[in-house]
Structures are given as C-alpha cells and as structure tokens.
Amino acid sequence: MCQLLGMNCNVPTDIVFSFTGFQERGGRTDHHADGFGIGFFEDRACRLFVDTVSACESPVAQLVRTTPIRSRNVIAHIRKATRGRVALENTHPFVRELWGRHWLFAHNGTLEGDLPRARGRFRPVGDTDSEAAFCDLLNTLDVRFGDTEPPPANLEHAIDAWAATTAERGTFNFLLSNGARLYVRCATQLHHIVREAPFRRAHLADTDFEVDFAAVTTPADRVAVIATQPLTDNEAWTPMAAGEFAVFEDGRRVA
Numbered sequence: 001m002c003q004l005l006g007m008n009c010n011v012p013t014d015i016v017f018s019f020t021g022f023q024e025r026g027g028r029t030d031h032h033a034d035g036f037g038i039g040f041f042e043d044r045a046c047r048l049f050v051d052t053v054s055a056c057e058s059p060v061a062q063l064v065r066t067t068p069i070r071s072r073n074v075i076a077h078i079r080k081a082t083r084g085r086v087a088l089e090n091t092h093p094f095v096r097e098l099w100g101r102h103w104l105f106a107h108n109g110t111l112e113g114d115l116p117r118a119r120g121r122f123r124p125v126g127d128t129d130s131e132a133a134f135c136d137l138l139n140t141l142d143v144r145f146g147d148t149e150p151p152p153a154n155l156e157h158a159i160d161a162w163a164a165t166t167a168e169r170g171t172f173n174f175l176l177s178n179g180a181r182l183y184v185r186c187a188t189q190l191h192h193i194v195r196e197a198p199f200r201r202a203h204l205a206d207t208d209f210e211v212d213f214a215a216v217t218t219p220a221d222r223v224a225v226i227a228t229q230p231l232t233d234n235e236a237w238t239p240m241a242a243g244e245f246a247v248f249e250d251g252r253r254v255a
Contacts, residue, residue: 002079002092002106002107002108002109003022003025003078003108003229004076004108004173004174004226004228005226005228006074006175006184006226006227007071007074007224007225008072008177008181008223008250008251009072009073009223010221010250010251011221012070013070013071013223014069014070014071015074016065018231019038019064019076021204021205021206021207021232022055022206022231023056023078024056024207025055025206026055026056026058026078034052034054035051035052035053035054035086036055036058036060036061037049037050037051037076037092038075039075039093039104040069040071040074041071041072041074041102042071045101045179046104046179047069048093050091050092054078073180075106075176075177082129083127083130084127084128084129085127087126089125089126089127090131092105092106093105094106096122096135099149101179101180103138103178104176104177104179105134105137105174105175106175107129107133107173108171108174108188109171109188110171111129111130111133111166111169111170112169112170115127119139120135120143123135129170136162136166137162141155141158145158152180152181159245160185163185163245164245167187172185172187173185173189180249181249181254182226182248183245184245184246184247184248185244185245186242186246187243189228189239190228190239190244191226191228191230191237191240192237192240192246192248193225193230193237194222194224194252194253195213195221195222195223196221196223197219199212199221200212200213200214201234202235203232204231204232205233206231221251222251222252223251
C-alpha cells in the first residue's frame with residue numbers, strides 16, 4: 001500500500017526535514033515507487049507538485065526537498081499502485097474547490113468493489129478508488145450543507161460519518177485538509193507527533209540526517225506531523241488505533 005505524510009502547524013513551517021526521510025521510502029527504503037505528490041496550503045489555495053516517477057528519483061521531489069516552502073497545512077503521498085494505472089491523473093494528493101477554498105485528499109489502502117458512482121458536480125479525472133472516494137465525500141458535503149460552509153463541529157461529524165461508511169468497503173487510511181484543519185483517519189497504520197517547546201534534536205530513520213529544532217524554531221511554534229510509520233528513530237510517536245478519526249488545528253489535536 002501507499003504511505004502518507006501530513007503536517008499541521010500554528011505558524012507557516014517548511015516540511016523539508018520530514019520530507020527528506022519520507023522521500024527515501026518512495027523506492028529506496030521501501031517499495032512505493034509508482035509516483036509521489038505533495039500539496040502546500042497558502043490560506044485557501046493549494047500549491048501542488050505531482051510526478052509519476054518514484055520519489056527517490058524524481059527531480060520534482062528533489063525540488064521540494066531543497067525548497068523550504070512554508071505552510072500551515074501539508075499533505076504528501078508516495079504511491080504503490082493498486083487500483084488505477086501509473087499516470088499523472090492517478091497521483092495523489094487530489095485537489096478540488098468547495099465553499100471557495102481548496103480541499104486536498106490522499107488515501108492509503110484499497111476499496112473493494114465498484115467505485116462510488118459519479119454524482120453531483122465533483123467527478124474523478126483518473127480511475128483510482130481514492131479519487132472516486134474523494135469526489136463522493138465532496139458531493140456528500142455539497143448535498144448536505146449546500147452553498148454555506150458549516151461550523152467546524154458539524155463538518156467534522158459529517159466527514160467522520162462518511163469515512164466510517166466508506167471504510168466498510170476496504171482499507172481506508174486518509175489525510176484531508178481544507179487549509180484550516182487537517183482531518184486524519186486510521187484504518188491500519190498511522191502515527192503522529194506534536195513538536196513544541198522545549199524543542200530537541202530529531203534524527204531521521206530512513207537516512208542519516210538530524211536537525212536541532214531548538215535552533216530553527218521559536219518557543220511559540222507548534223507542529224503536528226502525521227505519517228504512516230514514524231519518520232524519526234529518537235522521538236516518541238503516538239500510534240493511532242484502527243477506525244480512529246482525528247482533527248488537527250494550529251499544530252495540536254482538537255478532536
């Protein structure tokens with residue numbers, strides 16, 4: 001299956017450290033070599049980079065790794081193709097507009113059976129179960145709430161209910177963001193960590209690289225990182241339980 005990486009912060013932060021380790025899993029330290037993608041939010045809009053080349057070899061991934069793009073919400077994905085051929089339109093994360101802001105979605109796992117029927121104004125471009133599910137979610141929200149974005153609690157409950165129903169069809173780990181919050185659902189494997197003062201050193205598990213966060217942050221900074229498997233080997237990551245749904249805002253778990 002694929003691997004996921006998400007970041008949610010209280011101030012714009014670059015993901016270079018985490019992505020350096022995550023990139024290695026796209027064909028070097030793991031077998032997820034069917035493309036990669038990453039999206040960075042800037043308020044309501046999203047900057048998206050995708051490639052069908054494995055993350056460890058992609059020049060696009062190298063650009064991301066060496067460019068400190070700062071964002072408060074980031075979603076990245078390295079793909080092991082199951083449903084849908086290796087093609088640009090099938091490369092996560094997927095992006096759509098709803099209520100005047102971009103929504104970004106990446107999925108790890110496989111949904112069995114027929115893809116969700118295309119209905120409403122959101123239609124898949126590719127032929128993955130992941131994009132079909134994402135369009136189904138947005139159509140569900142569009143029908144339920146109409147033209148007005150609901151309060152965060154109502155939105156959270158609607159996404160959680162939809163996810164529980166969709167997960168009955170297979171393995172459904174996902175990351176979802178609207179630029180304000182990061183929604184996370186675990187089916188099999190997801191871990192998270194919140195870095196805040198006092199900051200310490202962190203060492204990547206997939207390559208020999210270390211950062212002293214105390215030297216590159218302020219005491220007010222707070223960063224939550226979510227990954228399929230822990231990215232560092234000297235920090236305590238919290239595993240999520242099967243079926244667990246979480247929401248992160250301003251670098252902390254809020255629900």
